Amino acid sequence: MDSRNIITGIFNNIEQIIVGKREVIEYTVTTLLAGGHLLLEDVPGVGKTTLAKALAQTIDCGFTRIQFTPDTLPSDVTGLSIYNMKTGQFEYSKGAILNNIILADEINRTSPKTQASLLEAMEERQVTVDGVTYPLPRPFMVIATQNPVDFLGTYNLPEAQLDRFMIKISIGYPSMADEQMMADRFINKKLTKRLEPVADKDTVIKMQEEVADIKVNRDLISFVTRFVQETRKDGNISLGASPRASLALIRAAQARAYIKGRTYCIPDDILDLIVPVIAHRIILSPEARLAKTNTEKVLKDILLRIPIPVLS
The missing domain is CATH 1.10.8.80 (Magnesium chelatase subunit I, C-Terminal domain)
Incomplete structure (x- = not known):
């Protein structure tokens, strides 16, 4: 299958779940193919999390959701070294960041220290724990969601963090017609089904390389x-x-x-x-x-x- 058919398949697949948001999907796929990261800022309930899961299923990639809260620790993101009493050595326990598509849900509800744990991963595609560096898998993309900053219990993202997001968009509320279509699909259990993949990791990597040319x-x-x-x-x-x-x-x-x-x-x-x-x-x-x-x-x-x- 050539790239044009694959891209069309990706759009059509995601649109089975995300109704009436073609432009949002286009920005999301653009970010993926450009090898960047996406920041979604919007009110709760408009489909931010659903969009990230739909993308991961569509391209058959590993998916991890990190639910950020005020007590989330940097080690929850990057992993940590644990002492193995049998071997007498420290062993690396993988963090949530070691996957292909990372949903950093409500990223501005966690502390700046935990937010900073994403900086190395987003820029250098690696994490360093106790002086040892671990490469991240390809493709790698962070899709972060945040509530508007004037909502209760939110922290402003620092400039260094914002600068690592290639694109920032809002999804917005659906039109009345789209919301009715969404309700129909919900009743018919079409919004909760698992999407069949139309691409795989190797295909996405190849497309990213073609984009660079x-x-x-x-x-x-x-x-x-x-x-x-x-x-x-x-x-x-x-x-x-x-x-x-x-x-x-x-x-x-x-x-x-x-x-x-x-x-x-x-x-x-x-x-x-x-x-x-x-x-x-x-x-x-x-x-x-x-x-x-x-x-x-x-x-x-x-x-x-x-x-x-x-x-x-």
């Missing part, structure tokens, strides 16, 4: 780097996007082009991803927050100052 014009690279540079100069922004943001935007654009069936990127690939890739990485200035300016408007204002390249 998607061509990106030099003018598009210049456009991305200039845009990111402008976020560091804008008066409405006190913390601009990092170099990691530039690389994430380029790789996400490659994945989007791949999903669309192209071997090259176009400006729309960049433009459609700027807000979900960049918005969570910047911090508005106190003056901008006082004026109730949102990050999306600030980013769009920056876009107006930069000529969009026209590819011949």
Whole structure:
């Protein structure tokens, strides 16, 4: 089966469970194929956990759910060394992070120390316990969910943590028609069934490698780097996007082009991803927050100052 049929199969499979959220599924698959991590921020009950489980079943990968609470420890995530009295040696007991698709559920309900236990895994695809480094399996993707930060019992994610998420999106409430369809499928027990996989680990790894070979014009690279540079100069922004943001935007654009069936990127690939890739990485200035300016408007204002390249 070629990649186009596999991608179509992935979308159709997930849509059996996640109703009326094609764009959300597209961002999720884009993040997977780009080798990144996804942050879902939304109110409870809109399908964040269901989306992660549906993706893992669709690509036949290992799945671990970590339910973050205030008393979750870093060792619950990374694992720990346990002394074996029979052998007289310490043995590594695997943590929940050693799997393919990791659902970090309600990540902002745990302490900053436990949140930090994910940093090495998300960036370097490895964990270090008692001085010994253990590689993570491929493919590896963290899908984290969080409630809005003004909800009771939540902690703000630190900037270093946010910067490691390639894309941040919200699922949102379904339309009335979609919610009725969801209810019908629920009554007919179609929402609770296990999805049959349409791909496997090796297929996903191969597709990720093909994404990395998607061509990106030099003018598009210049456009991305200039845009990111402008976020560091804008008066409405006190913390601009990092170099990691530039690389994430380029790789996400490659994945989007791949999903669309192209071997090259176009400006729309960049433009459609700027807000979900960049918005969570910047911090508005106190003056901008006082004026109730949102990050999306600030980013769009920056876009107006930069000529969009026209590819011949």
